[in-house]
Amino acid sequence: MKIDLTNKIALITGATGQLGRVMARTLASCGADIAIHYRSNEALAQNLQEEITAMGRRAAIVNGDITKLESIQAMQASIKEQLGSVDIVVANAVVQYQWTSVLEQSAADYASQFESCVMQSVYLAKTFVPDMIERKWGRMVGINTECSMQNFPTQSAYVAGKRGMDGVYRVLAKEIGEHQITVNQVAPGWTISDQDRANNAEHSESYESTVPLKRRGTDQEIANVVAFLASDLASFITGAYVPVSGGNVMPSI
Template sequence: MPLTLDLSSRIAVITGATGQLGRVMALTLAKAGADVALHYHGNATKAAELQAEIEALGRRACTVQADVADLPAMLKMRDQIEAALGTPDIVVACAVAQVWPWSTVLEEDLADYESQFRSCVLHNVNLAKAFLPAMQAHGTGGRYIGINTECAMQVAETQSAYTSGKRGMDAVLRVLAKEVGPDQITVNQVAPGWTISEQDRINGTEANEAYAATVPLRRRGTDQEVANVVAFLASDLASYITGAFIPVCGGHVMPTI
């Protein structure tokens, strides 16, 4: 019997679904059969467009707005999703308030560190508090997937605000994997490299020879390649993988033992 990646009868929620990566993840999960709740912070128009695309695929979708660092807002979002679609059994934490340009530790604004803590650490804490208790109560397991970054391993110059948030996120999700593992809920992280997105295709900026030269596969990855790993982790094919940090960066960074 051939292996299949089938998410039919599953309900997924994706934070930051209107972002460059979030959109592709949402469509990929929908194409695999999932109904999808699309979280956005400010781009209601893009969220509505994405909902229409998913519904055109024959799947159900809804849009929800919330500040991911605000627990009451996240709990309200959960209630809206449950009313519209049912209880999610796949959670994808993709939202991030990106700090740019990066600066040295001595020059970075303190507000940037707070921003990254809120969008990386509190985001994941609040998302877990909102959605994992229902997974535990149902007793059928579930999937929690956090979108991290290769930068968390690189910790290069000027990345301190961004990587401090993402490393904090990593710690939270590793602990969470141990705490909810007995409930057959898996918790994993996908860490993209510098990924080709829709905006790159529009601008013709897909290629970057300097970056590609540092990647073993000698190219930048695509948003679809990242979304494929998310879909795999959301599926039954990944039922015995938890606590993993999986770079999707062509070998640009490699976790060691």
């Protein structure tokens, strides 16, 4: 048994980010062709494209603002021209901002999280799901966060955006399930990335002490779950919020 994404085309938003680039490489290693979305770092996107083509897969670069419907529609047109119709959408991009208390957080920060979590999910669905319905196969995978269940101080804008995203994904799963399209979320814990490795910052005793597995997860462990949910091995899983946090958060039943 193996994860086989041969002949599938996957779009990863925020593919040049710390987690996104590992997802792109992982889905490509499973056989998928990759649409690499970036917002500002074209050089990283080009490097990633070279890596994926060296693996024997096709890769296209698309630039766009994931908070704007017309921008996502333009991305779709470009991907179709370069690769074909998208089978797998991984909503990974999110606007970055400085976390602070509810009383001090600006209204603009709440708006940015709503736009990049909720509206990105809506716009991606509106743009890419119709083709999936036509083919009777598709995968929507949203990258959520363990913070959605923690609700710690200073997390309010991020949590509000991601919990809104959760609502969209759960409803969408029920609306399009009859077309054999699955809609799921992966919720990473505080994950070790290349940036942490470069800064020798892989460990945090205070955080790790709260995690049942007593360590932080890695970017590859997140990407592995994304690949699984994108595959036919997960064909009967939909509407799920899957924490990849070493047990740090556990959804109840």
